[in-house]
Amino acid sequence: MNAGRPGPSLRKDYADYYVIQSRWMDKDVYGHMNNVVHYSLFDTAVNGWLIEHGLLDPHKGAALGLVVESGCRYFSEMAFPDIITAGLRITKIGNSSVRYEVGLFRNDEDRASAEGFFVHVIVDAKTRRPKPIDDSARDALEALLVM
Amino acid sequence: MNAGRPGPSLRKDYADYYVIQSRWMDKDVYGHMNNVVHYSLFDTAVNGWLIEHGLLDPHKGAALGLVVESGCRYFSEMAFPDIITAGLRITKIGNSSVRYEVGLFRNDEDRASAEGFFVHVIVDAKTRRPKPIDDSARDALEALLVM
């Protein structure tokens, strides 16, 4: 990613929040949260938010979101037993895709320890082919939209 | 384990509690928490409790606990986004070992969805040889002791 990128966001730069506990196994041999775990927290925060808001039923829903791209920048370390607040925002709602951005805030810190994103393509649960996001889902997702 | 075993314990059968969130990835292809994840929750609850009570510093401490045996019985399913309360108890404190038992309670349920145990051998952080549990640690661990 390019040199002009801004540094870590603050909590206020996100539209909603989802709290996640760290686990013992999140730490790797270097004593900090392994870089892979951050993506597990992104998945948990976004899917957790979607389920809470009635936008995802992974077992019986007609549609689900598949990740087609993801990324993360790591600014500072996290470790067990940190409590992590995931800040959530959406920066683009396309015809059948959504770009989520997630900041991970360690304990009481106001500056993100890591920031990432992923792009969901919304697909039909059976055919796994892309389908347009319906209006009610679009309205609900706009709660996270940050321009 | 043998036929005479009792069914799942209740919350009151444990001495202290540690709350853990489920994660999206905890679910496997069968749509429930994979049997491996339970052990990650045991580790998190026990080590989390030890750290909170000043009994474990995994980076600088003189002693640490290595797992020499573990086990779990699974009574009913858990899934994301369940909140899991881990009930904690110790049933044996030996010269240099501790047997922890952990019950996992799903959301508001009073009967454990799964119950497991592990045995820590306390070792010197450098030599990794067993060392006796000192008196102050022994006193603190007795808070979890259930006979």
Add this chain to the structure above:
Amino acid sequence: MNAGRPGPSLRKDYADYYVIQSRWMDKDVYGHMNNVVHYSLFDTAVNGWLIEHGLLDPHKGAALGLVVESGCRYFSEMAFPDIITAGLRITKIGNSSVRYEVGLFRNDEDRASAEGFFVHVIVDAKTRRPKPIDDSARDALEALLVM
């Protein structure tokens, strides 16, 4: 581990073998394979063997195996990038349950670094109710049976 327990088995004590690579993330802050990972290897070895032998189709099969109990004893450390050979044996085939035992052998070692087991209850894929193991599956599973 009580005194009457036998020590680690040898490779020859198992009926078949399944090779698994370790991963970077398998190591925890103590620099060795975390005790949770062993259960992931048990699952992988047994389900891998079942799929290879046409005994499990996790997506379209009429039956699947749910773990109702598991356990492990840890004898010596493993780490990344070890190649692990899982020794497999069955010690009991019940009406609708199977007890698998798995030994984990590090690189060229002949003595298990860890040994565990799990009990599968065979259930109908839709109702998740126990169902009897059919004769052809029983015959195939007997390839792993060690008395």
Add this chain to the structure above:
Amino acid sequence: MNAGRPGPSLRKDYADYYVIQSRWMDKDVYGHMNNVVHYSLFDTAVNGWLIEHGLLDPHKGAALGLVVESGCRYFSEMAFPDIITAGLRITKIGNSSVRYEVGLFRNDEDRASAEGFFVHVIVDAKTRRPKPIDDSARDALEALLVM
């Protein structure tokens, strides 16, 4: 994924290869490899290659690599029990950083199922401050360099 982006690379577009087995737990509730697991494979392939070539000793080495950025594009599904070949290449060796790119090839397929990257900053193992890559390491890393 924007329109200007190239599609998946072929095996020949990589400089070396590292074979990794999938695991049962890699699959999520949607029946395919969860998007988080890909990053675990990147870490395993790159660190495995570095260890094999004498460029990383995570326990006693004077230097280690910390991930400061990572990303992945997902083109097609993988699942257990696939054998995955990780293609490896380096596209930039800076003063104290290395950009690795990894393609994941499912079984015998020639076109990547997913492609990702991460940037290691080389740090002193004790101070965790960036340090210049020494000449012998630089020479060895050039085996993966693709311009």
